[in-house]
Amino acid sequence: MSDSVAGSLAAEKNFYQEKTHKGILAWLLSTDHKRIGIMYLFSMLTFFLIAVFLGFLMRLEMLTPGETVMGAHTYNSIFTLHGVLMIFLFIIPGIPAAFGNFMLPLQIGARDVAFPRLNLLSYWFYLTGAILALLSLFTGPGPADTGWTFYAPYSLRTGTNVALAVMAAFILGFSSILTGLNFITTMHRLRAPGMSFFKMPLFCWSLYATGWIQILATPILGITLALVLMERWLGIGVFDPVKGGDPVLYQHLFWIYSHPAVYIMILPAMGILSDIIPTFARRTIFGYKAIAFSSLAIAFVGYLVWGHHMFTSGISDTSRMAFSFLTFLVAIPSAIKVFNWLATLYKGSIDVTPPFLYGISFIILFSIGGLTGLILGALATDIHVHDTYFVVAHFHYVMFGGTGFVFFAALHYWGPKMFGRMFNSKVSYIAWGFLFVGFNMLYFTMFVLGYMGMPRRYYDFLPEFHSLHVVATVGSWILIIGIIIMFVNLYRGFRYGPRATMNPWGGTTLEWKVPTPPPLENFDKIPEVKHEPYYHPRNQEERQ
Amino acid sequence: MSQAAELTMEKHYDPIGSRIGMWLFLFTEFLLFGGLFLLYAIYLNKYPEEFHYGSSQLDQFVGAMNTIILLTSSLTMVLAVGALQRDRRKLSIFFLVTTFTFGAAFLINKYFEWGHKIELGIYPGSQELTQHPQGEIVFYGLYYAMTGLHGLHVIIGMVIMLFLLYFLLKKSHRALSIKSNQIQNLNGKRLLLSDETGKKLWKSQEITSEVTGMDVVVKGVFTEEQLKSSEVKLENSGLYWHLVDIIWIFLFPLFYLVSM
Numbered sequence: 001m002s003d004s005v006a007g008s009l010a011a012e013k014n015f016y017q018e019k020t021h022k023g024i025l026a027w028l029l030s031t032d033h034k035r036i037g038i039m040y041l042f043s044m045l046t047f048f049l050i051a052v053f054l055g056f057l058m059r060l061e062m063l064t065p066g067e068t069v070m071g072a073h074t075y076n077s078i079f080t081l082h083g084v085l086m087i088f089l090f091i092i093p094g095i096p097a098a099f100g101n102f103m104l105p106l107q108i109g110a111r112d113v114a115f116p117r118l119n120l121l122s123y124w125f126y127l128t129g130a131i132l133a134l135l136s137l138f139t140g141p142g143p144a145d146t147g148w149t150f151y152a153p154y155s156l157r158t159g160t161n162v163a164l165a166v167m168a169a170f171i172l173g174f175s176s177i178l179t180g181l182n183f184i185t186t187m188h189r190l191r192a193p194g195m196s197f198f199k200m201p202l203f204c205w206s207l208y209a210t211g212w213i214q215i216l217a218t219p220i221l222g223i224t225l226a227l228v229l230m231e232r233w234l235g236i237g238v239f240d241p242v243k244g245g246d247p248v249l250y251q252h253l254f255w256i257y258s259h260p261a262v263y264i265m266i267l268p269a270m271g272i273l274s275d276i277i278p279t280f281a282r283r284t285i286f287g288y289k290a291i292a293f294s295s296l297a298i299a300f301v302g303y304l305v306w307g308h309h310m311f312t313s314g315i316s317d318t319s320r321m322a323f324s325f326l327t328f329l330v331a332i333p334s335a336i337k338v339f340n341w342l343a344t345l346y347k348g349s350i351d352v353t354p355p356f357l358y359g360i361s362f363i364i365l366f367s368i369g370g371l372t373g374l375i376l377g378a379l380a381t382d383i384h385v386h387d388t389y390f391v392v393a394h395f396h397y398v399m400f401g402g403t404g405f406v407f408f409a410a411l412h413y414w415g416p417k418m419f420g421r422m423f424n425s426k427v428s429y430i431a432w433g434f435l436f437v438g439f440n441m442l443y444f445t446m447f448v449l450g451y452m453g454m455p456r457r458y459y460d461f462l463p464e465f466h467s468l469h470v471v472a473t474v475g476s477w478i479l480i481i482g483i484i485i486m487f488v489n490l491y492r493g494f495r496y497g498p499r500a501t502m503n504p505w506g507g508t509t510l511e512w513k514v515p516t517p518p519p520l521e522n523f524d525k526i527p528e529v530k531h532e533p534y535y536h537p538r539n540q541e542e543r544q
Numbered sequence: 545m546s547q548a549a550e551l552t553m554e555k556h557y558d559p560i561g562s563r564i565g566m567w568l569f570l571f572t573e574f575l576l577f578g579g580l581f582l583l584y585a586i587y588l589n590k591y592p593e594e595f596h597y598g599s600s601q602l603d604q605f606v607g608a609m610n611t612i613i614l615l616t617s618s619l620t621m622v623l624a625v626g627a628l629q630r631d632r633r634k635l636s637i638f639f640l641v642t643t644f645t646f647g648a649a650f651l652i653n654k655y656f657e658w659g660h661k662i663e664l665g666i667y668p669g670s671q672e673l674t675q676h677p678q679g680e681i682v683f684y685g686l687y688y689a690m691t692g693l694h695g696l697h698v699i700i701g702m703v704i705m706l707f708l709l710y711f712l713l714k715k716s717h718r719a720l721s722i723k724s725n726q727i728q729n730l731n732g733k734r735l736l737l738s739d740e741t742g743k744k745l746w747k748s749q750e751i752t753s754e755v756t757g758m759d760v761v762v763k764g765v766f767t768e769e770q771l772k773s774s775e776v777k778l779e780n781s782g783l784y785w786h787l788v789d790i791i792w793i794f795l796f797p798l799f800y801l802v803s804m
Binding site for chain 1: 558560561562564565568569571572573575576577578579580582583586587590591667668669674677678679681682684685686688689693
């Protein structure tokens with residue numbers, strides 16, 4: 001690692017020192033993909049923490065039967081807001097916008113993305129959407145209470161500020177489309193010489209598949225939400241049963257986007273894990289092409305399974321069976337990835353660093369979440385557990401246990417590269433312990449509650465569920481303690497910690513071959529790629 | 545001049561990249577309208593009689609005229625692109641203005657068509673329309689939503705044309721832009737402009753540390769590269785305009801001819 005120290009001490013300025021404008025404008029007007037990535041990261045973490053706090057309030061309400069800290073109406077608004085913030089402002093832009101922006105050009109050996117100004121525009125869209133979402137809380141007749149799904153006809157009738165929240169989601173959709181479009185073009189046009197598509201790191205492959213979903217699915221959400229607005233403002237009647245419209249069609253259109261959207265959330269996380277595992281197993285990935293193609297397969301099949309959200313909405317038996325079958329199919333490519341990761345670990349020299357530990361939690365938690373997804377995808381069992389805590393537990397296992405944990409892993413893995421300093425590993429392990437225990441206590445309990453019949457989105461419950469609700473709420477406290485320890489540790493590390501070297505983890509992809517933090521245009525000279533991305537040299541000479 | 549030669553920043557310009565970007569954007573537009581076409585298909589199936597009746601109440605003549613106008617405007621757009629490819633800038637500007645005019649004509653027709661319907665009290669949420677059968681309410685809901693969204697795209701296309709006219713009419717351009725770290729290398733030095741024999745044409749003042757950026761602007765000349773970049777911009781706007789046209793080609797039979 002002696003070569004890496006020299007790299008970090010090079011006379012060259014890093015991108016933080018190169019400013020085009022003064023003060024905050026150096027960030028808000030910068031077209032540098034690294035600055036944009038960091039802006040996204042901080043904005044998203046802010047909303048994540050707000051949404052975590054809302055989740056904490058919801059759990060507090062469920063501590064005792066009856067009204068604990070809030071009434072039914074407030075509870076409705078809070079779960080809506082928790083969903084909107086987490087989904088539209090944190091986890092959908094999530095990994096692609098923050099880590100994708102920062103790492104994609106570095107990983108493929110480019111100086112920036114294909115359209116840097118469009119990239120900045122997409123951040124501005126994100127910011128506008130976020131501001132509108134926040135405004136919807138404090139203006140008009142009060143925050144939306146529809147749930148993040150904005151189901152018609154309730155979203156057309158309720159007196160709360162749905163219009164502004166819907167507009168926010170609409171604009172955030174634009175931001176997402178532009179990011180996807182930018183990344184796909186970047187990967188087609190700006191790969192370094194020698195880097196064929198099959199020499200790209202798997203994170204890039206997952207962003208490629210995600211980009212296609214963003215482009216092909218998000219417009220459907222756009223038009224659906226635009227129709228909700230037209231319905232509220234003009235009363236065009238397409239979703240309103242009084243005027244001859246069909247509310248079930250709203251559900252169709254909504255899930256045509258929102259099911260693929262869960263793959264926008266999870267695919268990049270799988271990509272990061274495919275980068276982390278070979279780094280810390282010190283060997284190349286097992287089944288590179290299988291993992292790459294399974295990303296595309298998930299993107300494609302994931303497009304056709306939206307009906308499984310509507311098994312109880314009154315769709316025909318034929319379509320229910322078709323959707324159920326397709327839902328089973330989509331489990332296959334996910335399983336392919338899991339088996340390939342395990343095969344990579346087999347006989348690897350595993351180094352259990354914090355990024356690795358947070359990363360492999362994904363495999364455990366995602367497997368639980370994925371398998372319970374099959375229970376929900378099967379017609380007979382879904383009728384029983386539909387709209388219960390079972391569903392809530394399932395998607396928190398997939399989204400938080402999956403994407404969330406890999407997001408944390410990425411913060412530990414790439415954070416030193418992005419901020420140039422190192423965190424304290426010991427504290428990270430402790431934080432992980434709290435997170436993992438708290439997470440399972442909170443959400444596994446919900447599986448049991450849901451199976452027993454506890455419905456979701458209620459602020460009250462029957463007395464027989466009391467003890468389990470207490471367990472879940474205590475779990476949420478442990479989880480939050482873990483989150484606080486982790487963020488405090490990361491903040492202290494990235495602010496005051498020891499300087500990070502060029503390649504602290506022994507990674508093999510191109511982002512580890514530039515100084516820490518990277519200079520403005522990333523590469524002095526665009527590198528020429530000779531090896532596959534996870535090539536670990538066997539002897540010292542090759543390592544130079 | 546050797547100093548200046550080193551300054552030439554590698555300007556990143558990739559026509560193929562911007563074409564890929566444009567096509568990806570067009571896919572999103574197709575899907576945006578796709579959602580509406582899906583709704584149309586389902587409601588046509590649910591309320592066939594009301595849809596046929598509603599359709600018969602629309603003015604087929606105006607619809608046909610608008611179809612002809614838009615199709616012709618697509619032709620003039622192609623001619624504008626073709627003219628620029630053959631470096632005939634003025635001809636290209638002429639065709640672009642023609643296309644713009646056709647777009648405006650389309651909107652004027654649409655204005656009168658909508659105006660007439662609204663005068664009759666037929667618009668979403670009106671007293672009159674609530675008396676009609678449910679299928680008709682949905683028909684007009686879709687009619688206003690789909691032609692309205694299409695009209696919005698026509699307007700956006702026309703705004704883009706205005707930008708292009710600006711680019712094509714612009715008489716000077718920035719040949720070189722020097723920023724941040726490059727400018728520091730020039731601290732305390734002077735810039736010199738000379739011809740190929742080394743004869744001095746112009747000499748600048750000494751560059752102090754206060755100078756944070758520098759642009760070299762060429763006036764009265766139209767470079768090859770700039771022409772190329774306008775060409776790709778025009779081509780991409782052309783693609784957008786054809787998209788607007790294609791969507792109309794589907795809207796026209798679905799709303800105006802479905803009763804025939």
